[in-house]
Amino acid sequence: MGQPGHTVPPAGTPAGVPSLVFRAGSLLCALRLDEVIETMRPLATHPLAGTPAYVSGICIMRGVPTLVVDVARLLGGGEAEVVRFVAVRTERGPVAFATGAISGVRPVAADTAGRQEALLGDAPARLVAAIGTIDAEPVLLLQSMRLVPDEVWAAAAA
Numbered sequence: 001m002g003q004p005g006h007t008v009p010p011a012g013t014p015a016g017v018p019s020l021v022f023r024a025g026s027l028l029c030a031l032r033l034d035e036v037i038e039t040m041r042p043l044a045t046h047p048l049a050g051t052p053a054y055v056s057g058i059c060i061m062r063g064v065p066t067l068v069v070d071v072a073r074l075l076g077g078g079e080a081e082v083v084r085f086v087a088v089r090t091e092r093g094p095v096a097f098a099t100g101a102i103s104g105v106r107p108v109a110a111d112t113a114g115r116q117e118a119l120l121g122d123a124p125a126r127l128v129a130a131i132g133t134i135d136a137e138p139v140l141l142l143q144s145m146r147l148v149p150d151e152v153w154a155a156a157a158a
Contacts, residue, residue, distance in 0.1 A: 016107035019141060021134060023100030025072035025080030028139045030108045030132070037087040037094060039102055043068075051152050056098055061087060067148060070098045075127065075140070092153055108132045108141050 019030035020039070043059040045068045051057075054073035058065050066087070072080035082098040109132050129143045 016109035016132065017141065018105060019108040020086065021103040021106045021108070021139065022071075022084065022086065023080075023103070024075055025078065025100065027072070027075055028103075028134065028137055029071060029075070029099070030106075030134075030139050030141050031086065031088060031097075032129075032141070033105060035088050037089060040085050040087070042082050042085050042098065043096070045098075055152055056082075059085075059096055061085075061094065061096055064094065066094050066096050067152065068096045068098055069148060071142075072100070090148060092148070095148055106134055108134060108139055 017030075018033040020033055020036045021028065021030045023029070040061075043061060045057045045059045047057040048055060048067075054070050056068040056070050059068050060066070068085070070080075070082065072078065080100055082100070084099050084102050086097040086099055086102070087094050088097060127142060128140050130141045132139050132141055
């Protein structure tokens with residue numbers, strides 16, 4: 001049985017995109033499972049001059065210097081407790097996302113065609129692939145490969 005304003009997919013249709021669901025401050029977010037490498041406890045992070053406030057710095061992840069992006073700050077939610085790192089694949093190499101608690105792997109029902117830019121507030125639309133729901137709570141399905149701007153990669157390389 002669906003909720004008002006929601007369509008129920010036909011029987012046998014996947015309920016959504018398999019995603020890793022986590023908190024970023026008060027926001028519920030998700031990353032497509034095929035973009036996630038692993039999750040881990042937060043690693044020691046070293047500040048990186050010349051980067052935006054949402055870049056916490058660099059950590060050494062599996063022997064490789066890796067950018068650390070604070071997802072709550074990136075999405076405009078301010079400071080939030082970081083309890084996990086989520087390593088993700090990007091076009092230029094892995095990035096560690098500093099997140100809150102991880103809820104697990106869940107299908108996220110998201111309609112990219114129905115996305116309303118006004119719902120995103122301060123979060124740039126290029127960061128969010130779609131807005132879906134889990135248990136009647138909005139969830140932002142993030143586009144991880146586009147989260148780190150070129151200028152941040154340039155500052156990290158310098």
